Amino acid sequence: MSLQQGSLTHPCQSRRLTTHTSPRALRSCDRCHEVRKRCSFEGNTDICHRCEKYRIVCVTTRSRQRLGRRPKNMSFCPSSAVQVWELKGLYSGNHRGQDDPRCNSVAENPKPEGRQLENVIGMATFEIAMGLFMFGPSFAHDFHAAIGHLYSTSTLLLQDIYIAILSALQKTRYNNGSICGDDLTKGASSIRKLRTAVITTYQDAAAVTMLGQGIAAFDMLASGTKSNMLLRYSLTLIRPWYSALLRNPSLDPITITPIFWDTVDCLIRREVPIIKFSTRDPQLVDRVAGLCSTLLPILQELCVASYNTKTQRYPNDILDPFTGIEQKLLSWSITPPLDITKTYSTSEIRGMRTQALMYRASGLLLIHRLRNPLGIKDNVARSYADNIVLELLGYLALAKPDERLPNAALPLLLAMLEIPGLPKGLWSKINTPWICITKLCAFVEFIWTARRNGFAGLWFDLVDQGLDFVILP
Structure with missing residues (x-):
């Protein structure tokens, strides 16, 4: 796990807020998401301005939604019987499934929570939590x-x-x-x-x-x-x-x-x-x-x-x-x-x-x-x-x-x-x-x-x- 230590802004530097300086800025943290706001950051810290103000853990725990339009359940032609998103079941006998212990490796299929955790446990957040x-x-x-x-x-x-x-x-x-x-x-x-x-x-x-x-x-x-x-x-x-x-x-x-x-x-x-x-x-x-x-x-x-x-x-x-x-x-x-x-x-x-x-x-x-x-x-x-x-x-x-x-x-x-x-x-x-x-x-x-x-x-x-x-x- 790569632990990132939150950097502190020097008092003499300007406290300019931005919504894109942090790697997590593309997804709002849970607190900002509740109030329908985007995260704002000071300097290069991983803790957004709102969480730092209220001294709460700045974390994103909600799962990512599937991007794009939901597929329509229809056949491509009169003779077709199986859709692309249904092929997973056909290969369960020949390919490794979810029950195979080799599929439990984080390196093969890292969970989104794990990546969020790496961003959350910066030193500043850690001391608060x-x-x-x-x-x-x-x-x-x-x-x-x-x-x-x-x-x-x-x-x-x-x-x-x-x-x-x-x-x-x-x-x-x-x-x-x-x-x-x-x-x-x-x-x-x-x-x-x-x-x-x-x-x-x-x-x-x-x-x-x-x-x-x-x-x-x-x-x-x-x-x-x-x-x-x-x-x-x-x-x-x-x-x-x-x-x-x-x-x-x-x-x-x-x-x-x-x-x-x-x-x-x-x-x-x-x-x-x-x-x-x-x-x-x-x-x-x-x-x-x-x-x-x-x-x-x-x-x-x-x-x-x-x-x-x-x-x-x-x-x-x-x-x-x-x-x-x-x-x-x-x-x-x-x-x-x-x-x-x-x-x-x-x-x-x-x-x-x-x-x-x-x-x-x-x-x-x-x-x-x-x-x-x-x-x-x-x-x-x-x-x-x-x-x-x-x-x-x-x-x-x-x-x-x-x-x-x-x-x-x-x-x-x-x-x-x-x-x-x-x-x-x-x-x-x-x-x-x-x-x-x-x-x-x-x-x-x-x-x-x-x-x-x-x-x-x-x-x-x-x-x-x-x-x-x-x-x-």
């Missing part, structure tokens, strides 16, 4: 390069899910309609590809890793009910290849995120993460996990201990399996790389530090609640929850009015479960899709209703009754 999955624009280049490389080597596998995600992000971010029709069809097609995927090389494993988290992300935006199952299935497929993927630093943007996501979900469901996280560099910074690369293994230990406690796999002589993990969390500290201020913006660094401290407090709160049912030592749980909220408020105090903290849904959820009457407006301060926030709020209300009705057990035991979606990082 994928902002939900990054701490900030400083992560865009490596993430952009990783998914672009995978698309170029595994086009048939990834094309549908790439287009579906771009469309879903546009609709959810700007409330531009519901996710349905072609988007859901492409999502279903991608699930079938994941189910039948066969991995023979580590490049195959990398593509399946991207496919799995892409499907999970699309499900999160569409319904948010089966993302964890789909993600965990893909991680099961690539687990034998994880050590090979780990040796390639360029794949970090697509290998760390699904493991972090799975771990966060396992913390709530008391399950064991599919892949045990390891890293080449303790100072690694990730687009979603941020500065938590050394915290993530401790959280995975907590998942295992919680699962073993739930399934009663510990010997009777072990009084408290969480003591060692608790000490690790108490002694843990952020270890940023020395050049972090040169690589990332002040806002990104502040956000990653806040996220890491919120997750540390979340781990301590989870351990406390695994030891103590609701109603027991609630004041200690409240102090951990207060620390989470104070970290968030400290971040917001220095943030811009429209700035939201990425990847902090789990800590805020845990705080909401402990602090009664915590303003629901705090949900709007984290960068999480509204479909997920709505279900998070419903789960919080479900737990508080149970508490008011006298429930005095572990709230983890209520997860399967009141949680029908995936916990996001």
Whole structure:
């Protein structure tokens, strides 16, 4: 795939609009097509003026119509019986048909969507579309390069899910309609590809890793009910290849995120993460996990201990399996790389530090609640929850009015479960899709209703009754 980076117009240059400078100008994008306008471009950018103004993805997803007049169904002469457009069926026995696997090659019959996708994922558009999955624009280049490389080597596998995600992000971010029709069809097609995927090389494993988290992300935006199952299935497929993927630093943007996501979900469901996280560099910074690369293994230990406690796999002589993990969390500290201020913006660094401290407090709160049912030592749980909220408020105090903290849904959820009457407006301060926030709020209300009705057990035991979606990082 040839990824085109959108060029920027210098401020001193004139902002002259033209309708023919872009290769896509012959066909209007979806937004301009809706208002019966042609795309106008500034300079040599691939984003039209209207989409840039409203900060939406500039994409053309509608199919091309057949050019020319519709043929009349008539014979050329009295003795003729078959029209030219009917000859395809006559040769089905002697020529390769659509069911022949050799006909599925993009090189032989490239889909129009694939060509559109190459134009859509320019760097400027990419930063807008994928902002939900990054701490900030400083992560865009490596993430952009990783998914672009995978698309170029595994086009048939990834094309549908790439287009579906771009469309879903546009609709959810700007409330531009519901996710349905072609988007859901492409999502279903991608699930079938994941189910039948066969991995023979580590490049195959990398593509399946991207496919799995892409499907999970699309499900999160569409319904948010089966993302964890789909993600965990893909991680099961690539687990034998994880050590090979780990040796390639360029794949970090697509290998760390699904493991972090799975771990966060396992913390709530008391399950064991599919892949045990390891890293080449303790100072690694990730687009979603941020500065938590050394915290993530401790959280995975907590998942295992919680699962073993739930399934009663510990010997009777072990009084408290969480003591060692608790000490690790108490002694843990952020270890940023020395050049972090040169690589990332002040806002990104502040956000990653806040996220890491919120997750540390979340781990301590989870351990406390695994030891103590609701109603027991609630004041200690409240102090951990207060620390989470104070970290968030400290971040917001220095943030811009429209700035939201990425990847902090789990800590805020845990705080909401402990602090009664915590303003629901705090949900709007984290960068999480509204479909997920709505279900998070419903789960919080479900737990508080149970508490008011006298429930005095572990709230983890209520997860399967009141949680029908995936916990996001």
